[in-house]
Amino acid sequence: MAVFNLTPADPSTFTLSGIPGLETAHIWISIPFSTFYTISLLGNCTVLFVVGTEQTLYKPMYQLLCMLALTDISMSTSVVPKALCIFWFNLKGITVGGCLTQMFFLHAASVMQSAVLVTMAFDRYVAICDPLRYATILNNARIAKLGLLGLIRAVLFILPMPLLLSRQPFCANHIIPHTYCDHIAVAKMFCGDITVNRLYGLVIALVVVVLDLMLIALSYGLIIRTVFRISSKKAHQKALNTCTAHICVMLMSYTPCLFSSLTHRFGQGIAPHIHIILANLYFLIPPMLNPIIYGVKTKELRDKVGKYTFRMCSPGTTDFKPA
Template identity: 55%
Template sequence: MQETPFCLSVGHILPFTMSESNSTDFTNPSTFILLGIPGLEAAHVWISIPFCAIYAIAILGNFTILFIVKTEPSLHGPMYYFLCMLAVTDLVLSTSILPKMLSIFWFYSREINFNACLTQMYFILSFSVIESGILVAMAFDRYVAICDPLRHSITLKNPVVAKIGLAMVLRGIMLILPHPFLARRWPYCRTNIIPHTYCEHIAVVKLACADISLSSYYSLSVAFFVIGLDVFFIAVSYTQILRAIFSLPTKDARLKTFGTCGSHLCVILASYIPHLFSALMQRFGHNVALHFHVLMANMNLLVPPMLNPIIYGVKTQQIRNRLLQLFTHKGT
């Protein structure tokens, strides 16, 4: 859910934008033009290869997780239900970005309808918030399982898991809903060129010829309170988890217990560390080239959906065993 400063670099490509767009005023543009990765247009086809591979791995990995959990009754529990929610969120998030990006890289299809642009923006932001909420729910599940194991099956019954998942979805839907409505109300009279591969929120609203402080402050508030509180709750959960683990009598017991939440901890790090790096780059990387900002923004959104199923497939024994059974059965 990062807010990147790509719009601040629009001036770097102004000669290009003036040659490709009308300089006349327009209040509601029918379309925006996505440049892709400014400065690296000649390498778009080559850049598309790793992005396409990332997308293919994300699709295959997350669908595999969903299939394994659905077909294995022993995995019908809170941890794996939350994992399925995470997989669906990752599928939607990556699919919101990659198809349009590849159409830009392969077919020079840079135009995107104004409403489609706002819809893409909404899906990216809302599902980023939903994913963060699911990670909090998974941290709570691990906290109950390790710190109060006798009450785990009572506390996290299926209806409770469903309500938590629904609450995370509604939170993402409602908190992000003002973004496209605010973006729609601004008059656009400068240019319809977006120096990006997708409709990044700030890059879009910065094109408006109006005071967009309301959009900026609301976006900052959501980022601070949602992501900030989510990270805080996760940190509190794992502080209690680590205290419970280190209080165990033997090293083997500590390692075994820590292994039950190791995959989730890796997913948390894979999700939040890129966003932290992006935030630091925004704060201190004003002289960084625009194309590097764009590449990092795409990697921040696309790499976690690829890594999450891999991490759970490698570090979760039940999923790994079921996956090996599938391949063994096919090989016999």
């Protein structure tokens, strides 16, 4: 494979170094990156296709799954293609505008994903604690409004980050030791006072994560209280099983996000390549596993995916009429 050394000389261009210290292993590192990204795209696009095709899945829970799939695709696509260009072709240059745009989309998608997880927790709370009013409280129109509210929150929270940085003067060193334009990594490339940028980024991370986790904890606290009031053990198990997938997805999303954010600011003793690899896993592992978890744990979705898989694999079957 040809390698093109395109280190930019333009002062308005940044250089993404990839993973410092592991440059010779970039080709090998690209194998799991591209594999995870491909699986992520296939899984999330399958969820979107099946839910969009099957009228029986036009329900609030599956609307939320589609929102989660869209945020997963947005998160991974904002990072992985550029990382693969660095690994495969040594295309490390990125314009300042492109860098700030990538920063906006990847952080906005992360905030939007958190909003979707909070809405999912609320959905499970209503389904278990007030099932008779579920259809009244959570209909498709209301879920769409909650999704739009989450999107507006993400844009309003994240838009000041690139706007604040765009007003800062450049330093002589334009090399960003990362595979993507993370907010703090980019802020260090500017020579002006970035105290406001640092504080704003930290406050937004804490507000989003802490506030959303508090709302999720409240929902599950009420769910647990309701479940313990049920005398039937079978009902206990059924109620908790409906939450298992969401809990797994939530742990996979928040744990690496918190770790990456905190280590970037306070983990000075961690080797740079370890931090960068772990930070990239946040954009690779959850988007890949989320559709798999919901596909395994949600019988209705699993059955529909199985039906389409069988039709595609069966010779002579060309009709795709939704049930």
